[in-house]
Amino acid sequence: MTIKPKVTGFFDAATNTISYVVQDPASKACAIVDSVMDIDYAAGRITYDHADAMIAFVRDNGLTVDWLIETHVHADHLSAAPYIQTALGGKIGIGRNITMVQDTFGKIFNEGTEFQRDGSQFDRLFDDGDTYTVGTMTCEAIHTPGHTPACMTHIMGDAAFVGDTLFMPDGGSARADFPGGDAGQLYDSIQRVLSLPDEMRLFMCHDYGPNGRDIAYETTVAEEKANNIHISGKTREEFVKLRTARDATLAMPRLIIPSLQVNMRGGELPPPDEDGKRYLKVPLNGL
Numbered sequence: 001m002t003i004k005p006k007v008t009g010f011f012d013a014a015t016n017t018i019s020y021v022v023q024d025p026a027s028k029a030c031a032i033v034d035s036v037m038d039i040d041y042a043a044g045r046i047t048y049d050h051a052d053a054m055i056a057f058v059r060d061n062g063l064t065v066d067w068l069i070e071t072h073v074h075a076d077h078l079s080a081a082p083y084i085q086t087a088l089g090g091k092i093g094i095g096r097n098i099t100m101v102q103d104t105f106g107k108i109f110n111e112g113t114e115f116q117r118d119g120s121q122f123d124r125l126f127d128d129g130d131t132y133t134v135g136t137m138t139c140e141a142i143h144t145p146g147h148t149p150a151c152m153t154h155i156m157g158d159a160a161f162v163g164d165t166l167f168m169p170d171g172g173s174a175r176a177d178f179p180g181g182d183a184g185q186l187y188d189s190i191q192r193v194l195s196l197p198d199e200m201r202l203f204m205c206h207d208y209g210p211n212g213r214d215i216a217y218e219t220t221v222a223e224e225k226a227n228n229i230h231i232s233g234k235t236r237e238e239f240v241k242l243r244t245a246r247d248a249t250l251a252m253p254r255l256i257i258p259s260l261q262v263n264m265r266g267g268e269l270p271p272p273d274e275d276g277k278r279y280l281k282v283p284l285n286g287l
Helices: 049-060 081-088 098-108 183-194 221-227 236-247 256-263
Strands: 006-012 017-023 029-033 038-040 045-047 064-069 091-095 124-126 131-134 137-143 152-156 159-161 201-203 218-220
Touching: 006 049, 006 201, 017 049, 017 159, 029 049, 029 131, 038 049, 049 081, 064 081, 064 131, 081 091, 091 137, 098 256, 152 183, 183 221, 183 236, 218 221
Parallel strands: 029 064, 064 091, 091 124, 159 201
Antiparallel strands: 006 017, 017 029, 038 045, 131 137, 137 152, 152 159, 201 218
16 A cells, blocks of 8 residues: 555546556556557447557656556457557456356357467466566456456555446446356455455546546545445345346447457457458347
């Protein structure tokens, strides 16, 4: 808690995603968390405006990228980690249970035997409690499943990046009805996050501005414990009932089909077909 990294958020309005540059206060090293690759899905067009803004920030501030962290396999935006890695370097890391996600969605998208389901598309697979360094700063990955089996919370000094485990207090929590998700596990993971020091800063992966408020993405453990509308004062049984009922009303995310195909590959697009072009599959009645 004595190490206080500088955290700069980059909000992507198209997907309500917040990506982060996290700077070691004692050096010029940084990590990038949950980057976004832009897609016009209707037109099948990929662009990199969001990633380019992060690249420009890193270069303008003379920073060096040590890590590109994915908190989980996102279902609502495409990762730009390989694109940023090509420009700035760094290692791409995700939770070891990515292999479970790859196995599940490799079947759904009929990827065949050429699609590797061993996590080899990433530079490192984190186990619960693993540490790594960003400059002089020792960081820790803790396993927080429930939204997906591979979700990890990354602790960097007094800042924790929770992915989709939590939203801001007035947003509650993320859904747990994707394949491999589990509302009970999500409750347990949230409790683990909330067992961190009260002053720990928590950074969200998404915010939707509920009730018309401005976009916000930083809170604290104490604020979540006191005010989270899905957690505060609720038992595990009450949370599971609430989460399950709410999930039953939710439509699939708009970009789930392209996002999963790209993100389970570590942010790489599917390989070219015989004609040299790349294609995304739409599994009918598969999700």
